[in-house]
Amino acid sequence: MKTSRPTVARRVALSAVLCALSLLFSYLETFIPMPVPGMKIGLANLIPLLLLPTLGIPTAACVSLLRIALSALLFGSPVSFLYSLAGGTVSFAVMALAFKFRLFGLTGASILGGVFHNLAQIAVAIPLLGTARVTVLLPWLLLSGTVAGLAVGLLGAFLLPRLPRSLFPNPARKEPDAEPAEPPENDP
Amino acid sequence: MKLFSRRESVLLISLLLVSGVLFLVLFLLRGEGDGEWDAVIRYRGDVIARLPLDTDCEYPFECEEGVNRIVIRDGAVFVESADCKNRVCVRHGALTPDAADVDFISCAPHRLLIVLERRGDE
Incomplete structure (x- = not known):
């Protein structure tokens, strides 16, 4: 059996490149117009999502946290850092748990991540703005978190089997409600 | 790996249902716009100004984080x-009494919040 686990150096180098890519996503996203100001897709979360089944939860957590810190340093303010940090940590924790305990695949984990990202940001907004009135945003943020998480999750689930095996270890894990093994689909 | 499992569609549908119910609650909470209203401006949670909505005025808000030019015109604040x-606060547009119970203008970077309150409340 051939299991070539990447060396530590390779893992670090790969994580750094992916962290940069995630940072680029979060920057590019600011140019995508949204119907409601402040709403976003969360494309940067695609990278930690893809790292969950490949390089593992600790690596994915590092990349996610580092991306948030760098993003705040480069484009943000101390207050925006608090929002992203709350959203990022809570959403990552939920995604990692959902994935680790095989509750959902990548898509489900990403939906939960999107929803909890927005819930955490409301929770932070209450003390920061000093009023519980922001909870009226709840339906908007629940809906947008669900849709955005779905979009990123589907993209991630689509990309996962197409990642280069030389860089990413094989995602060896069964789906929560997987059917008996199907023959691998052959792309023409 | 499957893109979308049955369990995930259950999650998706239930989340959409919950947000639908919340939208409905929000819609039912919309109050009447009659009466006299004040634009209440809060910074870091503290009320720093209470401006009557029926008097046009300009209120330049300044804090250590930055500046927002708040304007009251034709019974609306923006x-x-x-x-x-x-600039989420600018793009929000005008806040009118019709939506007073369910809407507000916020500037998260400056920790500024503008809500409408019925005069005499509080």
């Missing part, structure tokens, strides 16, 4: 300009 990066 932020004309701001020096923050995302």
Whole structure:
């Protein structure tokens, strides 16, 4: 059996490149117009999502946290850092748990991540703005978190089997409600 | 790996249902716009100004985080300009008494919040 686990150096180098890519996503996203100001897709979360089944939860957590810190340093303010940090940590924790305990695949984990990202940001907004009135945003943020998480999750689930095996270890894990093994689909 | 499992569609549908119910609650909570209203401006949670909505005025808000030009015109309050990066407060547009119970203008970077309150409340 051939299991070539990447060396530590390779893992670090790969994580750094992916962290940069995630940072680029979060920057590019600011140019995508949204119907409601402040709403976003969360494309940067695609990278930690893809790292969950490949390089593992600790690596994915590092990349996610580092991306948030760098993003705040480069484009943000101390207050925006608090929002992203709350959203990022809570959403990552939920995604990692959902994935680790095989509750959902990548898509489900990403939906939960999107929803909890927005819930955490409301929770932070209450003390920061000093009023519980922001909870009226709840339906908007629940809906947008669900849709955005779905979009990123589907993209991630689509990309996962197409990642280069030389860089990413094989995602060896069964789906929560997987059917008996199907023959691998052959792309023409 | 499957893109979308049955369990995930259950999750998706239930989340959409919950947000639908919340939208309905929000819609039912919309109050009447009659009466006299004040635009209440809060910074870091503290009320720093209470401006009558029936008197046109301009209120330049300044704090250590930045500046927002708050304007009251024709019974509505809006932020004309701001020096923050995302300018969510400016793009929000005008806040009118019809939506007083379910809407507000906020500038998260400056920790500024504008809500409408019925005069005499509080």
